[in-house]
Amino acid sequence: MNPLKPGSTIGILGGGQLGRMLSLAAAQLGFDVAIYTDEPDSPASRVSARTRVGNYLDEAALADFARHVDVVTTEFENVPAETAQALIAAGARVAPNPHALAVAQDRFDEKSYFTSAGIATPPFRAIGSQEDLDAAIAEIGAPAILKTRRFGYDGRGQIRIASAGDARGAYEKLGAPGILEGFCVFEREVSIIAARGWDGAIAFYDLNENEHAGGILSRTTLPARVGADVERAAQDAAKRVMEAFDYVGVLTIEFFVMPDGSLVANEMAPRVHNSGHWTIEGALTSQFEQHIRAVAGWPLGSTKRLAGVEMVNLIGEDAEAWPALAADADARLHLYGKRDTRAGRKMGHVTKLRF
Structure with a gap:
């Protein structure tokens, strides 16, 4: 192009x-x-x-x-x-192409793709009935998480199953075809943000370390507390996914870091990602500019990180603290222009750089 x-x-x-x-x-x-x-x-x-x-x-x-x-x-x-x-x-x-979108829209297809690409995932099974759920619990065990196959985000469309007894009636409560995923006892959650151009050039941002509250990303910090080998493994997985899909644009993959340092893929997002908002102030090229560069056929920009970073999401009424945040000389405030404040709704974020 x-x-x-x-x-x-x-x-x-x-x-x-x-x-x-x-x-x-x-x-x-x-x-x-x-x-x-x-x-x-x-x-x-x-x-x-x-x-x-x-x-x-x-x-x-x-x-x-x-x-x-x-x-x-x-x-x-x-x-x-x-x-x-x-x-x-x-x-x-x-860009990205319809195939990448279709796979990312279905959690079962996404996990199946990861498996076919040699990327580790939690154990999972497709759930189309209560009988499927009972059989999957017997095979995978509990604790586990029952999720809708489609349209779930920020903790929505998920039911935590702590024991086999919790599975009773869970499929009816979910109300849609689902996927059961075994629970991972992990050390931390990280995400890799990468970009690929029409010419096949690839660029990676430093690995993000993420904390969630109520199923919603609450805080991202860099540098992530992982070794260089973990970062290389995340980059390798992202590279394989982008090349397999002939992907153009920014793509994100979320991982669990296990106690032995191995990575287990949670999900991918064929787009710019909440955990990459820090790049607006914290990198030479933001993930947003990078995505525009990629889809426009421009050379990818430098992903160099400029400092240590903390990015905090403003969820619901958190955004009402904007006067204090705006007065904080060390904070960079971003508000999204949403008319209505609702519980669980992402209203903005604030970033702090630590030199």
């Missing part, structure tokens, strides 16, 4: 905070951004050149959108893979 010239238009599917930060990064490089979303008055729309509000399966609307953009990318993984395919059929270049 020839590099897009400044002034070209990048289409983004989705109007959330990741789309907002992608749009801001694209503007810095001289691009216009067009948002396609099913949400009126979205955070990304308010910082972008234009917005098309429509259904993600409206082929006529997607075809019209494709005619007015030079490349299309996504800001969240649950945009239907059919949407990306319809855009390609209408003549658009789309």
